[in-house]
Structure formats: structure tokens, C-alpha cells
Amino acid sequence: MNQPSPSAGTPGKTFFGHPAGLGTLFFTELWERFSYYGMRALLVLFMVATVAEGGLGFDDPTATAIYGLYTAGVYLAALPGGWLADRIFGQQDAVWYGGIIIAAGHIVLALPGFGLVGEHYGFFFGLILIVIGTGLLKPNISSCVGELYPEGGSRRDAGYVLYYMGINVGAFLGPLICGWLRVDFGWHYGFAAAAVGMIAGLVVYRATQRHLGDYGKLPNPTPPGEERRTRNVKLAIYAGTGLLLLAAVLGLEGFITIDARNLSEASVYVIVGVAALFFGRVLLDKALTGLERRRVVVLVALFIGAALFWSGFEQAGSSLNLFAERYTAREMFGILIPAEWFQSLNPLYILIFAPFFSALWINLGRRNLDPSIPLKFALGFLQLGLGFGFMWIAASLIQDGGQVLPTWLLLTYLFHTTGELCLSPIGLSATSKLAPRRYYSQMMGMWFFGAALGNLLAGLLAGEFNGDDVSAFPERFRQVVIFCGAVGVAFLIATPYLKKMAGLEELPPDYTREDEPGAFDADAGKHKQ
Numbered sequence: 001m002n003q004p005s006p007s008a009g010t011p012g013k014t015f016f017g018h019p020a021g022l023g024t025l026f027f028t029e030l031w032e033r034f035s036y037y038g039m040r041a042l043l044v045l046f047m048v049a050t051v052a053e054g055g056l057g058f059d060d061p062t063a064t065a066i067y068g069l070y071t072a073g074v075y076l077a078a079l080p081g082g083w084l085a086d087r088i089f090g091q092q093d094a095v096w097y098g099g100i101i102i103a104a105g106h107i108v109l110a111l112p113g114f115g116l117v118g119e120h121y122g123f124f125f126g127l128i129l130i131v132i133g134t135g136l137l138k139p140n141i142s143s144c145v146g147e148l149y150p151e152g153g154s155r156r157d158a159g160y161v162l163y164y165m166g167i168n169v170g171a172f173l174g175p176l177i178c179g180w181l182r183v184d185f186g187w188h189y190g191f192a193a194a195a196v197g198m199i200a201g202l203v204v205y206r207a208t209q210r211h212l213g214d215y216g217k218l219p220n221p222t223p224p225g226e227e228r229r230t231r232n233v234k235l236a237i238y239a240g241t242g243l244l245l246l247a248a249v250l251g252l253e254g255f256i257t258i259d260a261r262n263l264s265e266a267s268v269y270v271i272v273g274v275a276a277l278f279f280g281r282v283l284l285d286k287a288l289t290g291l292e293r294r295r296v297v298v299l300v301a302l303f304i305g306a307a308l309f310w311s312g313f314e315q316a317g318s319s320l321n322l323f324a325e326r327y328t329a330r331e332m333f334g335i336l337i338p339a340e341w342f343q344s345l346n347p348l349y350i351l352i353f354a355p356f357f358s359a360l361w362i363n364l365g366r367r368n369l370d371p372s373i374p375l376k377f378a379l380g381f382l383q384l385g386l387g388f389g390f391m392w393i394a395a396s397l398i399q400d401g402g403q404v405l406p407t408w409l410l411l412t413y414l415f416h417t418t419g420e421l422c423l424s425p426i427g428l429s430a431t432s433k434l435a436p437r438r439y440y441s442q443m444m445g446m447w448f449f450g451a452a453l454g455n456l457l458a459g460l461l462a463g464e465f466n467g468d469d470v471s472a473f474p475e476r477f478r479q480v481v482i483f484c485g486a487v488g489v490a491f492l493i494a495t496p497y498l499k500k501m502a503g504l505e506e507l508p509p510d511y512t513r514e515d516e517p518g519a520f521d522a523d524a525g526k527h528k529q
Contacts, residue, residue, distance in 0.1 A: 013211065018159050019148040020211040024204065026163055029141055030170040031201030032099065035106055035194040036074075036134065037347070038174025041340035042182055042190045043067055044318050045325055048467075054187045056123065061463030064318045065260040068459015069267065070127050071314065075452035077135025079445050080237045082143075084136065087230050091140040091216025092209065098136030099202045105129030106195035110188045124248050126191075132241060140216070147215040164354075170197075171347035179340025190340075261463065264456050271453045275303065278446060282439055294501040295434040298374075299443060301498060303450045305377050306427050308487055310454025311461055312384050312480060313416055316346060318462035320409065323391070326467060329403040342409050349417035357421045373430045374498040378491035380423030385484030387415035388477055395473035434502055 015023030047063035049055025058066070085094035109126035145163050149156035174197065182190035222230050247258070279300050283293055324330070325339035364370040371379065394408035428447060435443035464476055 016162065018155075018162065020208075021148045021213065022145065022159055022162060024208040024211050025141055025145055025148075026166040027208075028095070028099070028201045028205040029163065030166040031197045031204065032102065032134075032137060032141075033167050033170030034174040034177075034197040035102065035201070036130075036174070037171040037343065038178035038197065039106060039109065039130070039191060039194040040071070040317050041175035041321065041343040042178055042187065043070070044321055044462075045182075045339060046187050048322065049187070060322065060466045060468075062260050064459045064462035065264040066127075066459070067318050067462070068264050068314075068456045069260065070131065071317070071455040071459070072267065072271075072452040073131040074134045074138070075448045075455065077131050078139040078448050079135075080240075081135035081137075082139040082445075083233065084237065085140045085216070086220050087222065088219055088234060089136075090219045091144055092212060093217075094136045094140045095144070096202070096205065096209075098133045098138075098140070099198060099205065101129050101133030102137065103133075103195055103198040103202060105131075105133060106191060106198055110192035110195055125245075128244060128248060144212060144216055148212075161358075165351065168347040168350045168354075172344045172351065175340040175343035179338035179343075182340065183336065183338045261460070264459055268453065268456050268460070271449060271456070275446065275449055275453070278442070279303075282436070287438070288436055291503055292436040295503070296436065298498050298502040299431065299434055299446075301494070302373070302377065302427055302430055303446060305381070305487065305491065306423065306447070306450040307453040307457065309377075309380060309384060309419075309423055310451055311457035312388065312484060313420060314455050314458035315462055316343060316413070316416070318459060319465040320391070320412065322462075322465070322467065323394070324406075324409055327394075327398045327403050327470075328406055328409060330406065337406075342406070342413065345410065345413040346417050346420075349414055350421070353418060354421060357418075372495060372499050373426055373502075374491050374495040376422045376426045378488045378495065380419040380426075381484050381488035381491060383415045383419030383422065385481045385488060387412040387419065388480045388484060390415075392474055392477035392481055395470075395477050398470060398473070 013020035015021075015026065044063050044067050045055075047056050047058045047066060048060060049057070051057045056063075081094065081098065085091045089097065105126045105128070107126075108122050108129060111122050142163075145160060146156060149159055174194070178190040178193045181193050279296065282288070282296050288296070321339060321343065324342045328339070328342075330337040330339065361370055390408050390411045394404045394412075397404045428444075431443050431447050432440075461480075465473060
């Protein structure tokens with residue numbers, strides 16, 4: 001049997017025994033995630049800081065709503081970004097252009113600290129540029145990983161493990177460095193560090209791009225008869241981007257009033273409406289078999305579950321970040337720990353526990369004890385609720401005006417991370433297993449829609465933890481705990497019914513789309529998107 005080539009584009013060169021192109025993607029994504037999570041750790045803190053402190057002076061509900069809109073926009077932009085790569089740019093150029101736009105966004109955020117651009121212009125335009133750039137880079141760099149392994153199999157799985165290690169290393173380092181610079185030198189030095197990180201990623205990418213070979217150098221050919229539709233979609237994407245920028249200008253100049261919280265609430269209804277129309281259309285497709293239709297119903301349940309999970313999990317960058325800044329005793333050995341450093345706990349825990357969870361599922365599967373997909377969702381919610389239970393206690397301890405030890409946040413992030421490991425990669429895997437073949441790519445897109453919806457809800461929920469009303473914190477955390485527990489119990493009760501509807505008992509533990517002749521296979525992410 002012929003052995004696969006050890007590298008793409010550069011025969012003989014390898015990256016830890018893998019194609020040399022994996023090193024290109026590993027370090028590019030590491031630096032991109034460094035910039036994204038480093039800036040994200042600063043975002044809400046910068047918005048709520050007073051003008052005298054160098055911030056924007058927004059109230060908590062406005063700041064967290066903007067945070068939700070921004071993080072949701074990153075997920076939504078991945079859909080047109082993937083289409084533009086397929087039809088217009090090709091994956092490799094989309095990654096390059098996206099990285100340039102992201103770097104420009106971070107540079108714009110950094111400029112106000114040097115008095116070159118007005119605060120609000122720099123802030124909002126910087127966010128919009130990062131959203132657009134991430135939409136181009138993120139979905140396409142992930143697709144390039146799989147193409148390095150045309151033979152598929154376990155070698156490709158191992159390649160994805162390395163790739164996602166790079167993601168979490170970047171997510172770990174970003175808040176540490178950007179937070180340290182913010183505390184010691186000022187806000188915009190932290191933003192500048194994020195820009196330097198993305199520029200480093202671009203340098204690595206351009207210097208080693210040859211290792212990627214020919215995949216994605218050119219867009220896919222437009223199918224015959226689709227030329228007009230392709231042109232119209234391209235124009236619609238460009239027009240939508242232009243309208244977004246125009247609305248930002250008009251809002252900043254005061255010609256139109258944009259209320260971030262109202263906009264966030266309206267966006268929730270839009271996404272829910274789009275999802276309902278999409279799933280309804282699929283369920284009414286007469287070409288689907290009965291099993292496929294039942295599996296779509298299961299995917300609807302998982303879509304709702306994922307959106308609700310992210311609405312709690314994504315408190316990390318908003319309400320929990322503010323709790324770390326205001327109510328956590330962070331001075332140790334005479335050194336003040338930046339609040340942003342707590343944002344590095346999740347990727348650190350991922351690096352520690354992801355191999356354990358991977359081995360756990362495999363070993364349980366060998367004994368026919370691997371929990372089903374709905375049961376893992378239930379476990380994810382129960383652990384999310386347990387994490388918020390620690391915040392419930394911590395919120396009760398600050399009622400006399402004091403601060404609490406970092407232990408409460410350490411425990412909260414620990415259980416949120418283990419909950420994420422039960423739900424996030426499992427949800428992606430479930431989508432790849434259960435989606436009807438003719439709707440496969442669209443169903444994967446709906447998973448990102450669910451993440452966007454969750455981030456919007458997270459921003460709105462975080463606004464309920466207003467710093468002016470600390471006395472209400474324990475009750476609100478208690479409500480979140482009860483809600484997470486209720487959803488977890490609902491998934492526990494529904495598990496046997498969802499298993500039966502999806503035919504999950506008929507699927508072997510190692511089932512993938514490759515088991516279906518002629519089916520398309522996609523690797524589920526091991527952690528962050």
C-alpha cells in the first residue's frame with residue numbers, strides 16, 4: 001500500500017510528523033486566537049471604565065450588549081466568509097485578506113491611546129473590521145487543515161488535535177500579555193499587543209504558505225447556470241457590509257440613534273426567526289426519509305440547547321470579567337493580578353483536561369458505556385449550573401462591601417470548562433452524524449447560528465448583573481443555577497426519546513459520515529471556534 005506524502009507542497013518536510021502545512025496553520029491560528037482572546041479580555045472592562053480612566057464610560061447593560069453583538073457577529077460573519085472563499089477568493093487568499101483586516105481592526109483600536117483617532121470611531125470601526133476579518137479567516141483556515149490529509153483516518157484526527165492545541169495556547173497567552181500591558185501601560189497598549197499578535201500570524205502565514213500546496217489557491221468553479229446567482233450573492237454580501245459601515249458612521253455622527261441593547265434584542269428575534277424558517281423548510285422537504293426528519297428534530301433540540309449553554313458560558317468575557325475586576329481580591333505578594341488573567345483559565349483547563357475527556361469517551365465506548373449525545377448535553381448543563389453555584393455563593397459574600405478570594409472564579413471556570421468539553425465538540429460531532437446529507441453544510445452553518453444566538457443572549461443576560469445593584473446578584477445567580485439545572489434535567493428526561501428519534505442506538509461509537517458511501521466527512525472541532 002502506498003504511504004501518504006508527509007507534507008503538502010513541500011515533500012520531505014514535516015511538523016511533528018505531520019504535513020509541514022500544519023505548522024503554517026498551527027502558528028497562524030495561534031497568533032490569531034492570541035489577538036482575538038487578548039482583545040476580548042479587555043473589551044468590556046474598557047467600555048465600562050470611566051473616561052478619566054481612559055475608557056468609554058458606558059454603563060454595564062450597554063457595554064455587555066455591545067460585547068454580545070460583537071461576539072455574535074464573529075460567528076455570523078463565518079457564513080458569508082466561507083461562501084466568499086468558495087466562490088470568489090479561494091481559501092488561502094481568504095485567510096490572508098482576513099488576517100490583514102483583523103490586524104487593521106486591532107490597530108484602529110490601539111490608535112486612540114496615541115491621540116490619532118477619536119475614541120468612538122476607533123472603537124466601533126475596529127470592532128467591525130475584526131468581525132469582517134474573522135469571518136474570512138476563521139472558517140477557511142479550519143477547512144485547510146483537513147485538506148492536508150486526503151487519506152483521512154486517525155492521522156487527520158491527530159492533526160486536528162495539534163491544531164486545536166495551537167488555538168488554546170493562543171487563547172491562554174492573549175489575556176495574560178494584553179492584560180499585563182493594560183495594567184502597566186494603558187488600555188491601548190493592550191490593544192496594540194493584539195495587533196502585533198495578528199501581524200505575527202500574517203508573517204508566519206506568508207513566509208510558510210508554500211507548505212499548503214494547491215488546495216484553496218483558487219475558488220471553486222461556479223456551477224453551470226449559477227453565474228447570475230453567484231454574482232447576486234456576492235453583491236448582496238458587499239452591499240450588506242457597506243450598509244453596516246454606513247450605519248456605524250450615521251450612528252456616530254448622531255444622524256440615527258442606535259441603542260445597543262434594543263439592537264441586540266432585535267437581533268435575537270431575527271436569528272430565532274431565520275432558524276425557525278430554515279428548520280421548518282427542511283422538515284417539510286418531502287425528499288427526506290422518516291429517519292432523516294426525526295434526526296432534524298433532534299438537531300433542533302441540540303440547537304436550542306447549544307444556544308442556551310453559550311448564553312451562560314459566554315459570561316466569561318462580560319459579567320464574570322467585571323466580577324473579577326470589581327469584587328475579587330487580586331493582590332498577591334504585593335502584585336496586582338489583572339482581571340483579564342482569569343480569562344486564561346478556560347484555555348488552560350482545556351489543555352489539561354481535553355486529553356483526559358478524549359480518553360474517557362474512548363474507554364467508555366469500548367465498554368459500551370459512552371454517554372449518548374443528549375446525555376452529554378445534560379452533563380454539560382449540570383456542570384455549567386454547578387459553576388454558577390459557586391458564583392451564587394461568591395455574590396452572597398460581597399454583600400457587606402468586601403471582596404472574595406479568586407478561588408470562586410477558579411472553581412467556576414473549572415466546571416464551565418468541563419461542561420464545555422461535554423457539549424461543544426459533541427454538538428459539532430452530532431451535527432456531522434445526524435444532518436441529512438443534502439443539508440450537511442447548511443446544518444453546520446446553523447450550529448454557528450446557534451453560537452451567535454447564545455452570544456447575543458449572553459450579552460443581554462450580563463446586563464442584568466449591573467454593578468449598581470450588587471444586592472440583586474445572589475438572586476440572579478440563583479436563577480441562572482436553577483435554569484441550568486432545569487435544562488439539564490430536561491435533557492436527562494428527553495435522552496431516551498431523542499436517542500430513539502435519531503436512531504442513535506443503531507450507530508456504532510466510532511460512526512462517522514465516512515461510514516456512509518459517498519458521504520462528505522468533516523472533522524468536529526475539539527474545542528474553541
